[in-house]
Amino acid sequence: MDKIKLAIGSDHGGWELKQYIGRLLTEWGYEYEDMGTSTAVAVDYPDYGRKVVAAILNGQVERGILVCGTGIGMSIVANKYPGIRAALCHNEFTARMSREHNNANVLVMGGRVIDQATAATILRVWLETEFAQGRHALRLGKIAQIEREINS
Numbered sequence: 036m037d038k039i040k041l042a043i044g045s046d047h048g049g050w051e052l053k054q055y056i057g058r059l060l061t062e063w064g065y066e067y068e069d070m071g072t073s074t075a076v077a078v079d080y081p082d083y084g085r086k087v088v089a090a091i092l093n094g095q096v097e098r099g100i101l102v103c104g105t106g107i108g109m110s111i112v113a114n115k116y117p118g119i120r121a122a123l124c125h126n127e128f129t130a131r132m133s134r135e136h137n138n139a140n141v142l143v144m145g146g147r148v149i150d151q152a153t154a155a156t157i158l159r160v161w162l163e164t165e166f167a168q169g170r171h172a173l174r175l176g177k178i179a180q181i182e183r184e185i186n187s
């Protein structure tokens with residue numbers, strides 16, 4: 036099976052972890068677009084969150100990875116967009132559930148919360164776990180219905 040294409044992005048609080056994630060993705064044979072930021076200079080996380088989300092919504096990539104200091108700001112930004120299911124993951128269990136149960140298309144991590152080894156485990160599991168479908172698909176359908184109601 037072909038590997039999915041990804042977009043990654045961060046603010047300064049997640050920059051170091053994003054660089055590490057980029058290196059892991061290359062090592063594991065994944066293609067990705069790096070939407071910035073590209074230095075440790077302070078920037079505003081919504082500017083980078085929206086770029087990764089846009090790449091998913093316009094079909095350029097299949098899934099995205101966002102990192103800020105806590106992961107909270109990026110989660111708030113990404114989940115503003117209908118069709119985006121962004122999951123802030125702190126460990127292997129939440130990473131697996133975010134794919135199996137929520138079909139998360141954006142993985143969010145906190146660069147000031149988890150260490151590199153934990154991030155690598157989360158990333159690997161999140162990339163390799165499939166959506167379980169069934170009752171979970173029904174629930175995602177209800178989320179899509181909420182999105183339609185909000186936008187009508």
Ligand code: RB5
Pocket residue numbers: 046047048049080103104105106107108109
């Ligand atoms: C930046 O200082 C910090 O607020 C940001 O990285 C993030 O944690 C926001 O949620």
